[in-house]
Amino acid sequence: MNVPLVDLQAQYRSIAPEVEVAMSTVLRQGHFILGEELHRFESEFANYCDTTTAIGVDCGTSALKLALLAFDIGPGDEVITSAHTFIATVFAISYTGAHPVLVDIDPHTYTMDVSQLERSITAQTKAIIPVHIYGHPADMDPILEIATRHGLVVIEDACQAHGARYKGQRVGSLGHAAAFSFYPAKNLGAYGDGGIVVTDDQNVAKRLRVLRDYGQRSKYHHVQIGFNHRLDTLQAAVLRIKLRHLDAWNAARRQLASLYDGLLHSLPLVTPTQAAYAESVYHLYVIQSDDRDAICSFLNDHGVATGMHYPIPIHLQPAYESLGYQSGAFPVAERAAQRVLSLPIYAELPKATVRRIATLIEECASPPARSHQ
Numbered sequence: 346m347n348v349p350l351v352d353l354q355a356q357y358r359s360i361a362p363e364v365e366v367a368m369s370t371v372l373r374q375g376h377f378i379l380g381e382e383l384h385r386f387e388s389e390f391a392n393y394c395d396t397t398t399a400i401g402v403d404c405g406t407s408a409l410k411l412a413l414l415a416f417d418i419g420p421g422d423e424v425i426t427s428a429h430t431f432i433a434t435v436f437a438i439s440y441t442g443a444h445p446v447l448v449d450i451d452p453h454t455y456t457m458d459v460s461q462l463e464r465s466i467t468a469q470t471k472a473i474i475p476v477h478i479y480g481h482p483a484d485m486d487p488i489l490e491i492a493t494r495h496g497l498v499v500i501e502d503a504c505q506a507h508g509a510r511y512k513g514q515r516v517g518s519l520g521h522a523a524a525f526s527f528y529p530a531k532n533l534g535a536y537g538d539g540g541i542v543v544t545d546d547q548n549v550a551k552r553l554r555v556l557r558d559y560g561q562r563s564k565y566h567h568v569q570i571g572f573n574h575r576l577d578t579l580q581a582a583v584l585r586i587k588l589r590h591l592d593a594w595n596a597a598r599r600q601l602a603s604l605y606d607g608l609l610h611s612l613p614l615v616t617p618t619q620a621a622y623a624e625s626v627y628h629l630y631v632i633q634s635d636d637r638d639a640i641c642s643f644l645n646d647h648g649v650a651t652g653m654h655y656p657i658p659i660h661l662q663p664a665y666e667s668l669g670y671q672s673g674a675f676p677v678a679e680r681a682a683q684r685v686l687s688l689p690i691y692a693e694l695p696k697a698t699v700r701r702i703a704t705l706i707e708e709c710a711s712p713p714a715r716s717h718q
């Protein structure tokens with residue numbers, strides 16, 4: 346077997362003719378920056394998320410950073426997020442000059458433990474970034490209720506959750522703004538880096554358009570120090586094609602996840618939980634086991650790639666030593682980091698391969714008893 350964690354070539358084979366037409370159209374038109382395809386994609390993606398407006402940017406990290414800046418978050422402010430996320434969530438806070446404050450996670454969904462949120466709020470707190478990790482939405486209602494009571498901004502990190510739903514509503518439409526990544530391996534991925542912010546707040550949208558484009562409101566009229574954080578027209582053209590397939594791809598991921606669930610549930614390991622409020626899009630299919638490293642190398646030896654998302658929680662990363670958190674500060678996140686293992690999942694993954702992967706895990710978890718006669 347030779348099974349990657351995600352197979353971008355298989356996906357490309359399924360859409361190649363459409364993508365090649367879209368790309369060559371942009372090449373012939375020659376508008377590579379802020380071109381028509383970008384504006385079309387922005388309105389289609391906003392529509393997909395049930396929001397009014399979307400602003401394309403160069404990656405998910407920029408989407409988070411610019412969203413924070415558009416809400417005037419900066420030095421002296423505190424922003425609360427999860428201790429169990431990709432480092433970019435927290436870097437984005439740091440880039441603005443604000444101070445990241447971390448909260449432990451719920452042991453079942455790996456999203457922010459809402460019961461620990463309120464005690465982390467201080468007079469300096471300005472925003473909360475819930476992370477819809479692995480494609481599973483954070484528990485947004487209590488987060489929004491607490492945020493409203495304290496006058497805080499909520500920016501969803503939806504970088505792993507394109508299309509996921511919370512109580513029937515699309516992620517991205519729940520907070521004041523949301524950030525998505527189009528890194529190639531995400532559920533909706535470009536052929537390079539990309540990202541987008543969605544919001545219903547027209548004032549914030551206007552500020553985001555200025556911030557992503559050198560702080561200019563019209564050409565060479567710079568009203569503030571901005572950035573070059575635009576989404577390429579070529580990537581937008583590719584994303585327009587892929588967006589049309591996203592629901593089908595997510596449905597396929599959900600089917601594969603439930604197949605894994607059924608095959609693995611009786612083994613001595615933890616399969617993913619989907620909260621009653623959630624429709625996850627399984628960006629990753631993550632199991633937990635005390636024998637994580639053994640399962641990982643056994644699968645590797647049999648040609649099955651796996652991942653660890655993520656092996657070190659944020660507060661134990663050397664980059665964030667300065668936050669002053671000790672080992673033991675976030676026990677659930679720390680335990681998860683030592684036990685999580687991501688199995689291959691992507692729309693084109695054959696069901697038979699999932700069955701073979703499950704059989705391998707079963708062999709590894711409960712090796713066949715040796716006969717001593």
Ligand SMILES: *Cc1c(COP(=O)(O)O)cnc(C)c1O
Pocket residue numbers: 404405406407430431433434476478502504505525526527528538539540
């Ligand atoms: C991918 C990701 C990001 C960053 O997106 P980039 O496009 O890689 O900059 C941020 N947060 C989470 C949770 C992610 O998975």
